[in-house]
Amino acid sequence: MDGRNHTNINGFLLLGFSEHREQRLLLFGLFLGMYLVTVVGNLIIILAIRSDLHLHSPMYFFLANLSFSDIGFISTIVPKMLDNISSGTKLISYGGCLTQLYFFGLFADLDNFLLAVMALDRYVAISHPLHYTTTMNSRRCVLLVAGSWVITAFHALVHTLLVTRLSFCGPNIIPHFFCDLVPLLKLACSSTYVSDLVLTLVAGPLLIGPFLCILTSYFHIALAVLRIDSPKGKQKAFSNCTSHLSVVFLFYSTAIGVYLCPPSTYSDGKDRVFSVMYTVVTPMLNPFIYSLRNRDMKGALEKLLRRAPTLFLRPCKTQN
Template identity: 85%
Template sequence: NQTSIHEFLLMGLSEKPEQQPLLFGLFLGMYLVTVLGNLLIILAISSDVHLHTPMYIFLANLSFSDIGFISTIIPKMLGNIGSGNKLISYGECLTQLYFFGLFADLDNFLLAVMAFDRYVAISHPLHYAMTMNSQCCVLLVAGSWVVTILHALVHTLLVTRLSFCGPNIIPHFFCDLVPLLKLACSSTYVNSLMLIFVAGTLLIGPFVCILTSYFYIALAILRIDSPKGKQKAFSNCSSHLSVVSLFYSTAIGVYLCPPSSTSGGKNRVFSVMYTVVTPMLNPFIYSLRNKDMKGALEKLLRRKTL
């Protein structure tokens, strides 16, 4: 006698009508800045042969992932706010869930790969060209894509075996896995087990790799005699560390901290930080603090202007 649900209701960030225009303008601006900034990074790297190095190849992939990451969530959110219709179909929800998982995990792996690249460059500079050769770069990037595609597919297929019979209200601004599992009226044991396993390996694993890489990077920097050399090395790493800190602190807060009765609003704020704010900050951090990127962007903009 149970009725199957074919649509979900996304509650969004706020239910107050007077706040909707402000949210629409704010997130539209953040979305445009993110897409434009990351697109400029991709174009600058692809047009300048001096930037065809492992570090910038990984950065171009991170920028592409950030564009896909934010485009999976924000356009639908803006459409719901603009139309006043907060419904999302079952198929749209699963599609959003799949691409969200894909690009979130891809960001996760690429940040770890970039940390490893900086570790080799600073701790073993004489062996950098041999270690981070073109074959190694292709394997790292391709491996990240393959693992994330398979992981997102597994989670999505596991959700398709669940039954949803009410309520259909998702207290979030997109179809995230955790609030979606709470609406299922069939057993979610396998889904929860897979979520814990993935959180313990695909999230914590790269995070530990990043911390280990930067521990050895810090030791290598402290052995540098020149104060100017130390400053340059710390400057190159600080931008990456700031993105890593924001991304992992908020993601771990959403998926690994014990849930509470007041965690719904906190989870939505944390989700905004790692799904919207982090992709928006990447272009500023990696371009404004990097002389090579600033030079490539100036050449690109000058060429387009001419």
């Protein structure tokens, strides 16, 4: 009998973290604080870029999109995790799990693509500065971001639709704090051959391709910097890349810890610790990296913070 499109369970149990009430309260406060810091921090980055004309350039256009993606990334996971921690139920519905699976795949891939696009932007700015304005024009920047959205949305949709073809008949326990693809496939009681094949043939190149683009871009950037005679010029060129390099290192080091390192048993919690770093800590630190290591961002943030009280305290005009 064909088991496709049939499931005998209404939802899944996410093991999450500690069962003890005291530790649950501590985890709830910790993750809530990290979530609020991430959302507020990335929103401030977006507002600062939008409000400062000096930041209306391709680099900051891509950064604003990365900040928006990070908000979506963490919002896909943490609110449901907070609900499960506070209620202690650990339950997520079948539809909720598929929704979380889709948006997690979308925003994780989008971060990957945007980091590659930002590396390409830095390569053009440093290696071909005279052609930067014409090469990275507004139309091409929009196409790069729109193309990243389309590819990642389609990729996430393919994996989600393939999961809907699987049959789940128990057990329904996911040893994780969100619905990730690989742990979910392990629970299927029907063949996962097609999903595994797509994961190998499509997901692999889509994940490795942007990373190779970043490595290639920075290889050529390094060659261009070495050709600069002035030490001050070298320092200026390198300073334009430090923030992006820091975010790239943080993103890929935690992602490798989750997906490429030898799998450990889920019971020891190591996989969940790496996943927290990848899904929660990285989006939270990105605004701090860009604001603390970038002089233009610092200036824009200072202007925005100085204007904030006047925006909220401005008296309303009354009509006579």
